[in-house]
Amino acid sequence: MSNNKDKIYFSSDINIRERACFETGIKLGALYHILCGIPISLDEKVISSIEKGIESAISCQPYVEEVKINLNRKKIVGNKTDEFDYDEITGKVIQAELILKFKSIEIIAKIEWIEELDYPLMFIEKIIEHKF
Amino acid sequence: MSNNKDKIYFSSDINIRERACFETGIKLGALYHILCGIPISLDEKVISSIEKGIESAISCQPYVEEVKINLNRKKIVGNKTDEFDYDEITGKVIQAELILKFKSIEIIAKIEWIEELDYPLMFIEKIIEHKF
Amino acid sequence: MSNNKDKIYFSSDINIRERACFETGIKLGALYHILCGIPISLDEKVISSIEKGIESAISCQPYVEEVKINLNRKKIVGNKTDEFDYDEITGKVIQAELILKFKSIEIIAKIEWIEELDYPLMFIEKIIEHKF
């Protein structure tokens, strides 16, 4: 069915490396926008629990082999000693690594806050073609 | 500071029961819209990990005593045997209970999908006034 | 039906002022978390179009009489002259006013970034009881 679907909906002109790159982008875009706005504090239990929850969610999506979210503790504000002393997740704290596999192509991609760009960059670090 | 802030920004006409109800509404509205759209499957580990993650997040917000999310397993679709066989969270699966405390007022509130209304109702089940 | 529902699900102990405060909180919590993470630039057409879109969405919710979103132009970064020169919505730029009416109670509530609290405060500015 999957092959069939690919032929019906996708351009016949797209190869499996390109398709793998497309699927990788979808997951990073989703991961990022799911995380944005979630309340967070500096409590390690809170942080790791949010990381694990959204990792699990993204793992449900097609072709995801592995996903590791690592919110930047150094940039999170708040200890909850005061009632307003907590933070919410923005691009500044989002760090993630995704491994995706589409057919014989494996992709390693990341989200990282790049200081010099003042921007949460999503990029593909490695494309591996598995031979059989 | 908190008292001060209350006087500056809030209507002087609002009592602590009303304020507690307002704060409860904020948390349920937030919880609901954070959950919407998160990918999910029927894998118990995935579900409970998402529940715990968002519970932790909501617990960071002011006046929250406790929050328990219980996504409705009977309405979630997908075992991830097929690549597209997973679901995403909508109001139909969201069940949550929140305990909030503002000064001497404790509120127990819920989100539940009400079949006859075809609607994810948010409601206050109990208001408790603690005497000192 | 509405009256019926109220009796079934809501505490019998909650009065209409408290209920109105609860409903107001729900809408502000929703509005805030829907806005968080949406990409934005300093282009006036972009900003006002996002404002109108989310105002329309929140207006669909029960008891909402009026909602006005006013994203803080002074705090939005980016002119899109460079490809990465745009921003995303966080609590720092969200300003909104909501008028909600539940039975004879009218509530005016706001979200504002409060510099001294370093916090996007949601508060009830006015409660009006309409006499008939």
Added chain:
Amino acid sequence: MSNNKDKIYFSSDINIRERACFETGIKLGALYHILCGIPISLDEKVISSIEKGIESAISCQPYVEEVKINLNRKKIVGNKTDEFDYDEITGKVIQAELILKFKSIEIIAKIEWIEELDYPLMFIEKIIEHKF
């Protein structure tokens, strides 16, 4: 700077077609998860206002040439005659078309609910290489 950044962060092994596919995926993933959960009714003004708002937002992102969102009116429930008679956006109603341009590569991509897959499919319909 852009070229520089590409060399630093991206795999040297990725070509511009692959990069364009990746960037397209990011935008569709973002668009989808921003839309999910937004309240909506069958009021045409509400629908088109939400569509325009999120189109504007996605247009701010790098390399986006054009984006058209077309929420499926036939699947939206609710006229707001009753207070609970409104809907919220899920994958079932999301239809969108995106044109993205990265260097000489132009991509036309779509999100459509595919009945037979019971799935909101994101796919690349066309890849165009512009010659200079």
